[in-house]
Amino acid sequence: MSLLKSREAILALAMLLLLAVIASRFPGFVAPRNLAGVFTDTSPLILLALGQMVVILTKCIDLSVAANLALCGMIAALMDGMGVPLPLILLAVLALGAALGAANGALVWLLGIPSIVVTLGTMTIYRGTIFLLTGGAWINAHQMSASFKAFPRAVFLGLPVMAWIAIAVVAVMAVVMTRTPLGRAFYAVGGNPHAAVYTGISVGRTQFAAFVIAGALAGLTGYLWVARYAVAYVDIAGGFELDVVAACVIGGIAIAGGAGTVAGCVMGALFLGIIKNALPVVGISPFWQMAISGSAILIAIAFNARKRDPGRIILKQAEHRT
């Protein structure tokens, strides 16, 4: 009963419905192989949305994730060009992404600048840095080593490594969010920052941690993105930050912080991913794509809207009705 009422259940239902509608026009879409492909395609969105979720839970927002992704992706490609071995590159993008996230987090934590202002600024700075590094030049498939490109697409137990990475991160995040003090701290800081202080949680430090996690995930995704699409340039993933925020919102992460789950977030990302992948397949003109995803976002927020204060229910007979 209460399971049916949860946001996650509604979202799962909506997703099944969506798949059913698509399948009715194009049965091939729901073939396991194709669904696996959709999942793989959506992996970057899932990874970034998980990072964004943590940040939003703490009452912040990170508009710089896509720029962070692009910068880390470019650095990965440049390192590959210098012959750095892949494990080192992976470590480097994780560290660099975390460092860029930490820069955001530090400005929020130590100087108390609102996160939207900080990340609005760093978003242009990070992307601009790519330009400064490369003079705007692209790094193309033929300039990348075979192993660099092969890693995310190597198939393992029927799924590419990229998808496995997403699955692993989802699993780790699910445990972190529900079963560790840090995870609970994210909810506490967003749910009631004032009360968090009273329980010994530092609001700023927790927000900092959130930005570092979001940054590290963006860094990792940067490599995956560049290797998958085999190209790196200034504008990759341009505007992707809004997709990421949209995925979180659709997934029921409260923009005011403190509420939302990993499951919801993943489903929000998958929902967008399915729409994006299905439109060209179902034969809906690409020109409709934008309006459709905009409407999906609006419908999702209407669904997720927390009811306004339902009142205190003082009357006895009213209590029984609810």
Next chain:
Amino acid sequence: EEMRIALVVKALGIGFFEAANKGAQEAAEELGDVEIIYTGPTDTTAEGQIEVINSLIAQRVDAIAISANDTDALVPTLKKAMDRGITVISWDSGVAPEGRQMQLNPSSSPLIGNMIIKLAADHLPDGGDVAVLSATTTSTNQNVWIEEMNKVAGDYPNVNVVATVYGDDLADKSYREAQGLMQTYPDLKAIIAPTSVGIVAAAQAVTDAGKIGEVNVTGLGLPSEMAGHVESGASESFAIWNPIDLGYSATMIAYHLAKGDATAEPGATIPIGRMGEVTLDENSEAAMADPFVYDASNVEEFSSIF
């Protein structure tokens, strides 16, 4: 005093335009008294180009040679430039006639339209379904080429063009659109991508889908970016004009017009240095040369150049 010619491109950092800049520098060296200002916005928007042009007008450059992001949106600004005595020509991606003195096409649009479908047909002796993966829905030249291609499609009766999709010149979107095409049309035999971003993404998508040999990717691309895919077999062949020559020619034309030793009017001929000369048609447009086809036999040789 040095003549300052601004080479305005769609966006900085695109290999094709970097190569064009090489040609422009070559022309400047040859001419001696020319300084090239290579500039452009960082994303392919008309608004970005307008800001760039405004600052060029302010610097009172002598000539602007532009590859436009939008046929019409730049017209008022370029008109203003001409009003202030600046020579304006467009090259590669054109501007509407009111906004420039002449347009240098890399090749003629009908030739390109024919070329891209011919490239597909050449490797489809038995015919089959092909689809087009274009750039943005607003890019002038792709739209013209596809239009020209459709005009001559009747000459290739075996080839059946089933769809046109848009990858917005974004690697990931193009990749996804290419994937979508292969799913929607399981019998797809070729993807024609008349854009250097799209063709690479499509080749990558074909490789990832394990359809090398089944689906041939062709269209317009840069040898440096396509060399790997020709080698892997994802692309049998593709075409492009030489962007170095294009930048070189545009600079030469701008120079002569700004100097005043040539005029831009229908029927006029303008010398373009080592490339010979061009003749303007009734729309004050000129074509530089035929597109050149690259395949396994020659792609290596050119991939180090552009």
Next chain:
Amino acid sequence: MSDTTPDRTTRHIPDRLQSPLSRALKSWEMLLLIVAVGIFILNALASPYFLDPWNLSDATFNFTEKAMIAFAMALLIISGEIDLSVGAIIALCSTAIGLAMTAGAQAPVLVLVGLGTGLACGAFNGVLVARFGLPSIVVTIGTMSLFRGISYIVLGDSAFTGYPAGFAWFGQGYVWWVITVELVIFALAALIFWLVLHRSNFGRMVYAIGNNATAARFSGIRVERVKFILFLLTGLMSGIAAICLTSRLGSTRPSIAAGFELEVVTIVVLGGVSILGGSGSIPGVVIAALVMGLVTFGLGLMNVPGIVMSIIMGLLLIGVIALPRLWTMLRRR
């Protein structure tokens, strides 16, 4: 605490401790003005082309359209909301203008269509936020895709061109010498929004709502109505900006004004408006718009690529906000 002190003689409380002038001298606007003058001087020294009236006039196009929207956005942000759909509203307005033009309408009708569409978009946002109480940041991320998406549905890969000659006046015309029509609209908008925010009852309510919406409601202010009007105003100003931009470009494509929203928000925040609501001023926004115009124009004259300009704008945004905080932090040590 002092209300418990035994002596109950009435004390005189002065109206103000600081004169408005001395307060203005210590304000954020003053700091910005100094930055603006500094950049102006630097530009004049760096480029021989800078101090040319025609060039300066051209340079105003770098910010006029964005600044018009920034005024309305400033009010919205002061009230504690935000509208990220302004770029998309421009696209939709421009598309509507284009549709009217293909139907044969002349300039006055086109203007009305632009304004009407802007108002309609603003009303749509306003209803969702003010009436249904949805968070504005996500609502407008949604409508951002929806509005621009409608433009794409209408236009697809085509464009509207061939606007009537009379229509060109808004984005390309001059009122007098180098004074453009857009510059005049910008100045008028600044004046009107200054009056509204700083000199009218409505402005006072906007501040009250931004500082404490609940207490404002408990003070008899119709909070929803004020917020709805603010969204309408933002839509209207986006409509005006759409008219100017469409007229200046002489064409409409669905990708028009992409990324405007972030630049508008940047101007507003740089202008000293608190993104959390409750404080900010129109003069601040005006100066911030000038700073942005001066920086982009100055760097443009040196042919610095746009992305490097945006790095500098990003650094300026964070720096201008961080430095005073760093300063007080260090002083407290």
Next chain:
Amino acid sequence: MLAETDAPVLSLRGIVKTFPGVRALDGVRLDLYPGQVTALIGENGAGKSTIVKTLTGIYQPDEGQIIVDGVETRFPTAQAAGDAGVTAIHQETVLFDEMTVAENIFIGHAPRGRFGLIDRAEMTRRARDILTSIGADLNPSVKLLDLGIASKHLVAIARALSIDARVVIMDEPTAALSHKEIAELYELVEKLKRQGKAILFISHKFDEIFRIADRWTVFRDGQFVGEGVMAGTREAELVRLMVGRNVDQIYPKRPARIGKPALTVAGYCHPTEFDGISFTLHEGEILGFYGLVGAGRSEVMQALFGITQPSKGAVRIGEDVRVIRSTAQAVRAGIVYVPEDRGRQGAVKGLPIFQNVTLPSLKDTSRNGFLRLAEEFALTRTYTQRLDLRAASLDQDVALLSGGNQQKVVIAKWLATRPRVIILDEPTKGIDIGSKAAVHDFMSELAAEGLAVIMVSSEIPEILGMSDRVIVMREGRIAAEFEGDEMTPENLVRAAVGIEGEAA
């Protein structure tokens, strides 16, 4: 001066804490003894909550020592204080709505299982144990947002007890509890005493202090002014220490002439909050509304003021029948409301005093919708002077004023609209004795001028001292109405808790 039975388990010496512009604590001392309850007494802003925050690691003292078992320590975070065995029920409920009861109780010190992960089963089990031990019948797995305010307070108490503490601090713990729960809390305090815990108990209610405390400490204006044992101490003595002077006349009710009906409410109903509310209020009358906390008095008042919409019913103001759908309409009709939650609903912090005062009167001070500052200052001056506001200037941010002065700004704001009916919701809640007298004084003055006043209060002495007539509410309905000699504490309590027969 005291018989030192035991050594104090925790002592504070010379604690100084300053905030920008305020010296909240100025070298105070405090001793807590095992197995004893120490009452901390002081006016509003005396620094009681500040000392609690210093003891629990939320604030760091600028100077002074915290001595635990004779050893000087520091509490850099709330966590550190908990580890040292100090736990607190804070004045505000500081909990998390989106978390479950168990999570709220254990956040920060959850039991860990394998790999250091939180052991949820164990956590739920222990939460249930603690809740049972304090007599709270709550399901540990429900989300906090599904609980009422009293249950939330019980969760806060359970949280404080979940830490195995030697020192338990209670900052006005009974403010939000009902009679039954208060009784249970007293029992709990006894139990903790028996376990040898040291308890710091903060309250403004003297009956409560005399009932459970063993010792007392008084602060005034951030300074220590005295301490002693409860036995043999008289209330008047404590009040004098606390206020610094004698407070003789607490309820200065002046005789007023009761005039024509000013407000008539007929059959007001709300789907979930109240039902069948009807009464008449006259000019010059002070009508008291009594009830237990949560009886729904504020909900009725907020409906009268247009914040919430009644489902049925009408009001008559003077002669005309009005439908009030918004606060703007209420103000226009002449009904104004001084809310109970001053910080959230009363003052607009961030705006200067004069802008707060003129906010609902902008129509009168402006011309054609444009502001006239001179008029605003004049209006503000008139009313703030009358209320004897203390402030540095009229363009000072209200957030910088003390609570009592903020309350005066809110009252001035409403008087400036020249209302016919003023509703004061718990006007002296959390306000010290001195300020209380000022507010009461002023209320009588208003009534004497013919204004109709509704006063909602949960304090019987205040209700009895100030009202001409009392309406008692219970569970969203009017339970009884008393006038004249019927207005006795017994009658009020009996009606409020719903006992028809003999006194409880």
